Amino acid sequence: MSNSEIPTNIRMLLWGKSAGRCQYEGCNKPLWIDDLTKNEFNIAYHSHIIADSPNGPRGDAESSELLCKDISNIILLCDEHHRLVDKHDVTGHPPERLFEMKRKHEQRIELVTSLLPENQSHVLMYGANIGQQNPNVNWNKVISALSPSWYPAEKPAIELSLKNSSFRDSSQNYWLIEKEHLTKQYEDLIKPKILKGDINHFSIFALAPQPLLIYLGKLLMDIHPAEVYQLHREPQNWLWQNAPENFKFIVQKPGQIYQKVALNLSLSATINNSRIQEVLGDDVSIWTMTIENPYNDFLKSSEQLSLFRDEFKKLVNLIKAAHGENTMINLFPAVPVAVAVEIGRIWMSKADLPFRLYDQNKDCGGFVYAFDITPSLSITCKA
Numbered sequence: 001m002s003n004s005e006i007p008t009n010i011r012m013l014l015w016g017k018s019a020g021r022c023q024y025e026g027c028n029k030p031l032w033i034d035d036l037t038k039n040e041f042n043i044a045y046h047s048h049i050i051a052d053s054p055n056g057p058r059g060d061a062e063s064s065e066l067l068c069k070d071i072s073n074i075i076l077l078c079d080e081h082h083r084l085v086d087k088h089d090v091t092g093h094p095p096e097r098l099f100e101m102k103r104k105h106e107q108r109i110e111l112v113t114s115l116l117p118e119n120q121s122h123v124l125m126y127g128a129n130i131g132q133q134n135p136n137v138n139w140n141k142v143i144s145a146l147s148p149s150w151y152p153a154e155k156p157a158i159e160l161s162l163k164n165s166s167f168r169d170s171s172q173n174y175w176l177i178e179k180e181h182l183t184k185q186y187e188d189l190i191k192p193k194i195l196k197g198d199i200n201h202f203s204i205f206a207l208a209p210q211p212l213l214i215y216l217g218k219l220l221m222d223i224h225p226a227e228v229y230q231l232h233r234e235p236q237n238w239l240w241q242n243a244p245e246n247f248k249f250i251v252q253k254p255g256q257i258y259q260k261v262a263l264n265l266s267l268s269a270t271i272n273n274s275r276i277q278e279v280l281g282d283d284v285s286i287w288t289m290t291i292e293n294p295y296n297d298f299l300k301s302s303e304q305l306s307l308f309r310d311e312f313k314k315l316v317n318l319i320k321a322a323h324g325e326n327t328m329i330n331l332f333p334a335v336p337v338a339v340a341v342e343i344g345r346i347w348m349s350k351a352d353l354p355f356r357l358y359d360q361n362k363d364c365g366g367f368v369y370a371f372d373i374t375p376s377l378s379i380t381c382k383a
Contacts, residue, residue: 023079023105040213045082121150122158135207145238170363202226211357211370218342230338241303254285266290
């Protein structure tokens with residue numbers, strides 16, 4: 001317990017700097033509301049890092065009296081962490097550790113509260129069954145990826161998923177059902193906001209089979225500014241990391257020009273051309289975009305994603321120049337989710353060739369046809 005009275009102005013200043021939340025690392029608990037009853041009242045502890053008496057936790061013969069009313073030496077804590085710091089694990093919480101907790105928390109609050117209205121972003125989440133998995137895009141996990149550039153325009157997020165769907169991507173009507181649901185969600189939840197001018201920016205978090213991700217991107221287009229995020233495996237989060245050095249995409253042209261055209265996107269994994277020929281036959285021109293070592297966690301940075309957009313646009317134009325205006329591109333993707341969404345966002349109905357999308361499905365023995373994206377913006381699903 002404190003032996004000295006902390007001045008009211010210091011208490012108020014600390015509440016402002018901490019935004020009324022526990023400053024213990026990883027806690028962030030609001031200290032104005034009871035978790036159980038939801039009654040609102042002050043449940044905070046103003047704890048001294050160096051105790052205000054030499055005999056207290058982390059007390060010091062000289063510093064205790066000198067810093068007893070200094071805001072730099074006072075940390076706002078919830079009851080649980082106040083007890084942990086001052087009673088149950090004093091030795092595990094030396095002053096240096098607590099000062100760093102306080103510094104990081106107040107720095108984060110200052111950064112977040114400095115954002116202006118133009119930094120608002122509408123968080124959009126979409127998930128659809130992938131094989132036997134039902135991916136869950138979680139608000140608490142995606143929200144940290146927005147900082148420091150954006151903050152949510154509203155809570156909850158715009159959720160486009162078909163909840164608790166029993167349809168698997170090997171089901172006969174899977175593509176039709178998911179596509180119609182996604183279209184209706186867009187028409188009901190997103191289009192009205194766009195027409196009213198309420199959308200400043202999108203933050204897109206999605207986990208779904210790649211044809212559906214491409215279609216999601218096509219619905220959203222790139223007219224409205226957006227950041228498309230990628231769920232990383234190591235570490236498992238949505239935070240963009242530093243761009244790897246000397247990264248580049250590699251384009252491989254076909255040896256012969258046929259009427260049929262395929263685009264092999266071997267980024268997350270290598271797709272052997274023989275797998276494409278099993279679907280389309282031998283008389284097909286296969287263009288390939290790949291990287292030096294394809295693997296499922298190569299996409300680390302937004303710079304890589306931006307580079308993909310540029311290189312993909314160039315590649316599609318090369319295919320168009322080589323095969324003509326009336327060509328259908330059979331698209332076989334093995335790409336990260338963010339890349340799939342961007343493929344749809346950068347596709348231009350009046351300028352680009354139509355896509356026929358295929359999806360890798362183990363239950364169906366390989367690549368299966370999903371649907372077409374055509375200049376009319378329509379999608380034709382296989383019967």
